[in-house]
Each structure stands twice: as structure tokens, then as C-alpha cells.
Amino acid sequence: MLGMEPNNENSNSNQPQDNSYKHDPVQEAREIVDFTTRKVRNARDFVNSIHSPYLGGMLAIYLIAAVWGSWTVFLSAFRDWYMYSAMFLVSFAFLLLYIKAHYQRKPIIKAVTFVANVGLHSYWIWVLYDRIPARRVWYHSDVVQRPEVSGLWGPITLVGLVVIGVIAHYLVIGRVWDRAEMVSGTK
DSSP states (O other), rough: OOOOSOOOHHSSSSSOOOOSSSSSSSHHHHHHHHHHHHOOOHHHHHHOOOOOOOHHHHHHHHHHHHHHHHHHHHHEEEEEEEHHHHHHHHHHHHHHOOOOHHHOOHHHHHHHHHHHHHHHHHHHHHHHHHTTTTTEEEEEOOOOOEEEEEEGGGHHHHHHHHHHHHHIIIIIIHHHHHHHHHHOOOO
């Protein structure tokens, strides 16, 4: 077979074979941790560089909604509570992308991330709203009646405020800020 013949040079010799093709799981784990650490540091540095109280306030409101929503879902015996935390994290990343596009003055990327943010967060509000009513759910190999989860109204309200804030920023506040910088010559 082509390419499947044993390497006769090293097969009968006592020399060590080249095992560079083998994966070292410990090294791979270190690389993943290093990569993740760099990305988290970059995000932290970016968040620390936000000098707008308006945008910083939107991020703070969203983080409060994320912690509140994740905690509520965790305590309400949702079988897949971790998926809600992951969704809060993903939508937070989209919010950061919008803010980054704004600071980098990239109007096309800002417009795309604006639409993505409004769409994603509106969908997320709908998903959370859908989870409020009591319903029968599969939990620990049994069907049980899950009570109403009215604690999700808080995160829904806060994420709604963030959506309104993003819309207001894109349509009015960000443009006024850009014009003020142009007039003052700091742009």
C-alpha cells in the first residue's frame, strides 16, 4: 500500500525513533491555558481602557444581569444551567465587540456588531421569558413540575436596558461623542 510501508531504516535498528509526531497532552493543555490566559488578559485590558461611563455602565448592568440570571437558573434546578451561563458569556463578548468597534472607529464593523447585539440580546430576552412559566421537565430521570421562575424578570429587565442602551448609543450618543471629539480636535 502506498504510504503504509514500514520504515526499514529504523525498524531493525537500536536507534531511538523520531516520535515528534506524537502529541504531548500536558504540552497541549499548557498551550490552551496560555492561549486562554492571553485572551482573558486582552479582554481585561480592553475593559479597563473603556473611559466612557455610559459604555462602562452598560457593561456593569450586563454583568449584573449575567450573575443574577446564572444564579437564578442554577438555584431553580434547571438541568442545563451551565448553558445559560455560557450564553451570558457569549452575548457579553458580542457587547465587547460592539464597544471595541466603536473605539476603533470602524463604522461597518460597528454596524454589523450593532445588529448582532440587538438581535442576539432580543433573542436571549425571549429565551429567558419563555423559561419563566411553570412546566413539566425531565429532571434526574423523572418528569417533575418545575415551579415558575419569576427571578428571571430581573435579568430580562437588565438585558432589555442594555439593548435600549446599545440602540441609543448607536443612533445618538456615539455620534454626538464622535462629533464632539471632531470639534474639540481630540479625534
